Structure formats: C-alpha cells, structure tokens
Amino acid sequence: MIFLKFDRRIFQNFDWMLLMLVLSICAIGILNIYSAGYAISERQFPFYLKQIQWIALGLIIMMVIFFIDYRLIIKGAYVIYGIFIALLALVYIYGYTMHGSQRWLAFGGFVFQPSELMKLTIIIVLARYFDDHKSNEPYKLKELFVPFLIVIGPFLLILKQPDLGTALIIMIIFASIIFFVGVNWKSFVIALAGGLILIPIGWLFLKDYQKERLITFFNPENDPLGAGYHIIQSMIAVGSGGFFGKGFLNGSQTQLKFLPEQQTDFVFSVFAEEWGFIGGMVLIIMFISLILWGLKIALHARDLLGTIIAFGITALISWEVIINIGMVLGILPVVGIPLPFLSYGGSAMVSLMTAMGLLMNINVRKFILQR
C-alpha cells in the first residue's frame, strides 16, 4: 500500500521551490489587499486578516492533500464530482445572492462558492477519464462525448448563477485538456461548430437582464456605469504608477477608491499603481516561474494521470493570470475572473492550495512510484 507509507523520500524530495513561490506570491497578495483596504476604516475585520486565515487554512489542506497519494484521490474523482454537482444544484435552489448573482452557499456565518472548487474537480475528473481511456490515436468526436457531458452540466449551472467568468474558465480548461490529450482535427472542427450552436441554446436559459449583462460583457462601451468605468479607472491607476510606482499605501487611485472591486478582480491595478512597472514585471515573472514549474512537473510525472492533472492545474492558473491581467490592462473584456493567490476570496484560495498540494504530490511521487 503506497498510501500513507511515510517514505523518507517524500521529505527528501519535498518541493521547496513550489512552496516558496506560492508563499511569496501570497505574501505579496496580503500586502496588496492591506493597501487596497487601507482607507476603508469602517470594517471591523479587514480583508487582509481574513485572507491570512484563508491562506493558513489552505496550507493545512495543501499538506493533507500532499500526503495522500494522488492516485488514491483520483479513485474518488467521480464521487468528488458528484458532490460538487450536488453543491452547485444546492446553490441553484438555496444559494445566497450578492449583487444579483446566486453563487454562494451560506452556513454558520461562512459563505462558500462551490464553483471555485468545481474548476479543480473538472481537471481531476477529466484526468481520470482520459487515464481510463488511453489511446494512441488522437481522440475522435465520439470518444469525447462523455467528457463533454461531464463539463456541460457544471458549465450550465454556473452560467445560470450567472457567473460568466467561471463558466468560461471551465470551458477553457476543457479545451486545454482536450488539446493536450490529442484530438482528431476533424473532431475539433465539429466540436467547435457544436460549441457555437450551443451558445444560442444557452442564451435561451438566461433571463432578460442576464442577457443584457452578457451583451455588456462583450461591449463595455454599452455600459459606462459599470464595465466602461472600471476599465478607464483601472488603466489610469496602472499607468499612473509609472516605472517605479507610487510606493506602498501611496496609490492615489487606490486610496481614493476610484478603483472598483479593488480587493478582488482588480487587485493587479492596485499593485501596479503602487509598485510600478518594476513590481508588475517581478510579479508576472513569479507567475511565469510558477507556470513553468507546473509544466515541468507535468512533463516529468510518472504516469499519464499525473501529467494530465499537473497540466490541467497549470493551464487553470495560466489562463486566470492571463485573462485577469489582460482585463486590468484593458486588452480583454471585463469578465469576473480572479487573479490567483492575489485576489481576495476564501473558496478560490482553498481551491488553489488544494491544487498546489496535488502538484507537489505528483512531483514528489515521480521518485517513489516504481513501475
């Protein structure tokens, strides 16, 4: 039994690099949230303290995940998937609504967002599926039907909340993994066409105001009250930071709260205003290092299962970083996607830390699993 066999090698080969990278990015995140909330004095329990708590909880979960062999975890992939589908269904029925979107489950004073953990669950389930159905040939459309079914359920449930950003990420993860395991060219074209047909069907699911909101997402000029305003303020904040930045707690855009959502989706503009191009570049390089490290883990994993999971997690982080920063810099439309480890949010932090636990898990077991 490999499970919980406290092999010396687990400690000898512990992934210090990954842990240090994640902790450094988290530390930047805490400072940044502290600055973003600095001028808001009314809150009794500031966001940055809460974020520290979430990081601590995340680290504990990360360690637990790290010690359980990932192949054992994957055995329960479908059960985990079932649980999160059920939670999403619960959100649909009893969900807690904030800002017109029903995304959260509330219990005992906590609110919890199952869709954040669904991103990771999708990766695990798809990895399990493609591991069970290995093929030398590129997959054909027929063979991709079941994975499609796996993804479309959570996709629609999340779209209905509505949470376009998370729904979009789930589809992008699906596409990335499909690309990675290899797909027949013809099938890819047909799937793409199918996806395009699905859009109007999804459209029918939505209420009028949700449609209105989606139109705004793709056409921010339509809505200078919301998205348009966000983008202009965000670009002014980033640009005014200049090469060296205005300094910690000195971002005037940030401190005067011209920036909307400055703890969550627009954290990067807070950071770029105060730390300038130098700071922004360092942060981006840290993210690139994390992504490359993840790809290295994927490449050297001992089995296909580990490769797909590591690749999926790396893809998730890459896309979130790219879309979020692209949005803040005004080159991508405003969709609600958080910046990993920097945006405030408990569910996202727990989900990311779990993912990091899995990465370490895969990395360290390449030395242990003998075939």
Place this chain on the structure above:
Amino acid sequence: MENRLNLLNGPETSEFRQKFKIVFALLLIIFSVLLIRLWYLQVIKGGELKQRSEINSVRFRKITPLRGLIMDRKGNLLVDNLPSFDVVYMPGKVKDYEQLIEKLKILYKRKSLQFAFDQHFPKIVKPYLPIKLEKNVGMEKVAVVETNSVDLPGVYIDVSPVRLYLNGEMMAPIIGYTGEISKEELEEGDEKFTYGDVLGKHGMEKALDSYIRGRNGAELVEVNVYDKEMKNLGRIEPVPGYNAVLTIDAGLQKAAWQELKGKAGAAVALDPRDGSVLAMVSSPSFDPHLFNSGISYDQWDKLQNSPLAPMSNRAISGQYPPGSTYKLIVAAAALEEGIITPNTKFFCNGSFKMGNKTFHCWHKNGHGSISLHRAIVESCDVYFYNVGKLLGADKIAKYAKLFGLGDASGIDLPNEKNGIVPTEQWKLARMKEPWQPGETISIAIGQGYDLVTPLQLVNAYSALANGGTVWRPRLIKRIESIDGKTYKEFAPVKNGTLTLSKNTFDILSQALWGVVNEQGGTGGAARILNADVCGKTGTAQVISLPENEKGRRQRKMGVLLKDHALFVGYAPLKNPEIAVAVIVENAGHGGSVAAPIARKILEAYFEEKAKQPQVMAQNLTTNKVNP
C-alpha cells in the same frame, strides 16, 4: 491492447514533448504581450496617465429616465412627471461632508432658508456615487448652491423627474407611490439597479414597475477638483418607461370619492362583463406626494399608526362581516341543494329559538309568514335562520367558495386579504373547539366568523350579474409605448365559474331587483331613474350583544362600535354593466347610509353613459369577452 498504450513508456514521449513546446511558445507570446502592454501603459503613457490621475477624475452621472405615465380607461392622465431640483453631493476628494453641510447651512441662513437634510448618510461612500442631500428644493436654494459653487466643492444641483399625482389622495390607495430603492431591494434585485434609483413602492406604481420604470441613461464626464465638468466622454440616453392604461374610470372614481371623503369606508365598482375595476376608493387616504421628497420618520409614523389606517386600502385589505348581503349566498345554497323552493314559507314572529338561545329578527314584530322573494326584499332574518339551520355551515361555505369568497381575488395590488369562509373543520383547526349549532344561525345572516373584503363582495355579486363567471378583478388594461402603440394588452382572467341553475339565477336576480324597487324593500335608497338597480343592503354588527340590552348600550358606546353599513348591487337588471359595493364603517344601517352612496355612483355612471353614447358603444365592443 499493449501497443495502444504509448504512455507505458512514460509521458516523456516525443509527442508530448512536442505539445509542451507549443504550450511554451504560446505562453512566451502571451506574456510578452502582457509585459509590452504594461510597459506601454506605465512607461510610454505613464506621464500622461499620472497627470490624469492627479486631476482625476472620471465620473459617471446617472441620467434618470422618465417614468411612464398612468392613465384611466378613457386616456385621462392620472400620474405625470415634474422636474425636481435636488442638491447633490459627490464625495470625491472632499471627505469631510459634515463641514460641507455646515457651510451650506450658513449660506442658507443668509437667505433665511432651512436645511432639510433628513436622509441617513449612506454607510458605503463611493467617490463615484452621488449622494442626495436635499430633494425637491425650491428655486431659492437652487440659486444659493449655483452661486456659491466655489465654496461648495462637490455639491451641485441635479434635475430629476418626480411623480405628480393629479388626483392625490382620491387615487392613492390604487396608484400607490414611488420611493428610492432600499438597501434590501438593492441587494436582492437585479444588478441593473443602482443606489438612488426610484422604484414603485406600493399600489400600481409597484405592480407596473417593470413596465413603467424605463432604463437609466448615463454620462461619462471628466471633472476637475471642484467637480466641474471638463470633458464629456460619452452619453447614453435613458429609455423612458412605457405608459400604462388602467381600467379605472376617473369620473366614476371621483363620484365615489366625493361620497366617501370624510368617512371611513370603501367603495368598489366593477364591470361584471370582464372584471375590470371601474372605481376603487378607500377613505381616509393619504397624500402620495409626501413620498416624493423622502418622507420624514414622524410623518411615516403618523400615517402608519393612525387608528383610521389611512395607508391601508380598505377595498382589498379591510375584512368585514358581510351582514345581510350574505343572504344571497345562503339563498343560492338552499335553492341549489333543494332545501327550499321559491314557495317554501317560514313564519317570522320576530325571533328564533335554538336550544336555550334566542336569535332576533331586525323587525321586532316579525314579518309573518314569508317566502324567499319577500324574505330577501325585506331582509327577514328569521327566514334565513331557518334556512341556515337546515343547510349547515359546510353547505353554506361550499357556495360561498363558489362565489369566490374566502380567497384573495388575485388583483394586482399588494396586501390583499383572504377573508374567512368558516367551516366546521376550520373552527376545529383554528380555535381547537367543535362547531356550535348556534354559530350556523349567525353565519346564515353574515354575522359569525365570516369576513369578506369589499372587493370580494362586489365580485361575488358581479358573478351573479353576469350569469356565473367569477372574474379576477383587474386594474391594468394595457401597456402602451410612448407613441401610444399597444405594447401589451391584459386580457380578462377567469377565477372560476359559479355553477347555479338558470332558475336560481332568475329567482335571485328578481329578488335583488325587488330589494331596490319593490314596496318595503330595504334598498330603496339605491333606486335611480336611468336603470333597474338590483342589490342587497347589509348592516354588520361590530360586536354582537343580546338584543334587549343592545339599544341601551349602543347609545353609550362610542362611534367605533356602531354598525358597519353595506350595500352591494348591480345595474341594469338585464345585461348588467356595473356592479358596486359600498361599505361605511360605524355609520349605521346599510339601507340608509350605504345605499344612497351606491345610488350616487350608479347615477354618475349612467349619466356619463347617456352623455357619450358613441364612446360607450365603442367601449362595449372592446370589452366584450366570450366566457
């Protein structure tokens, strides 16, 4: 099988290496783009944007749309919009708003004006969300703010529309009022609502809100530190709301209000052919304009806690014992169940014994030997005591339900009450006590646990008038776009069918005609020249007392314990066009108090009809519905 698994050689096959290379190249390109963009914004455009951040900033100003107009069925305007001048403060860089308000107070004082800030300052102050300091101010204050703008950074005058209710309190219970969005509504509602939006809070303003609200416009402007507009960056025009046409007839409404003004009570007029509400008044009422400039706590408290409840619409929220108007339902039940025929006679000597209890007829000396027709005409209680005893409470309840009683009618107004149709089971569940036979006797004359709203009562009589259709009373006729084109037509909705035999319909309507038109009928005061009126009077005891003691005690009692006066009826006898119910609280007898009011309303209707024959003919064709 073995040869399909290339991965047994480990993932580091050439195929995977190839894919990692593609991924690596993609990442390189994308992150280069991000870094170049960051360089462009921060280094190339940095200086310019830094300047912009210093003089920032960009604000959006919400442009409130015009709320849709509300009209009566003939197109008479009931609700219009007026411009309102608000003193608005944009938080921006000036954080100390209290000092600002002090300054404003001093400036006002010089012109001997009072500062009327009674809004709570919102908890979350966002620099791009304006806060209304004073609403609906006069021109003097507008002048003060405009001429002192340098001393009042961030303060400016905003013009936004407010509602003008042309008929004030006469229409207030139906039309309702608007108000600024509450914190709860903001959190629960769609994302398209923003702080400071005006929503319908009550009555038709609330029911029609999604049609008449319109959509906010916006203006994106760059301002300097004094919040003066420097540059207009774009504007989106607001979309005005749709207009609404109600089923109400303003003329008839006015006639009803004239009669009830100063009393406590309600009157409802329906078109029995499709359930359209022609008039609905509730008195006392309130001034809906109070809510325009943000009602003060004291005013609100006074309205809410007044013993006469001016904020409640008695026509739908007032629950009253139906009194003798209930005899129609008991008579219908008895005829349909075969308990009596039109020829069945009972002897009334003025009282009725049940066990050791004695029930009295209103006519102390008794009506003598009497049959159904005259028992309804003269409203003989003893006749109905006998019938009620034979029927039992549950049979009466069955027919009351058929008439649409005991359930809210479903009209598009908030706070409609259900009323009560008591059954033996209901009492057991509610009071944990078994039914007493004597209680059936009280119910037979509408005097027990049974409660109805004026709307339910008129709707029940309207079902008899139209030959058996229980309509869902409706107030909204149609929604029109601003150019007058119909956007949505509201069709009549059936709540149920009153299944009585043709014979029963005829007997009952003849009797109701007799109440108003025959010698000795209790409703003679409702008779009019232009049409045959049918109806029934009712006098509902507020507290039942032993009959012998009652007269003596009543004199000692305050007004509040006097009987409620009721009249409900319809006209004309053949092809009825209007049904009306009137209730006046603590006013005395139905025949002497409520019937004359009903007469005035009916007169107003038929006089108007005689004046405008063509218009009425037109209305007839559009209103006709095939049930």
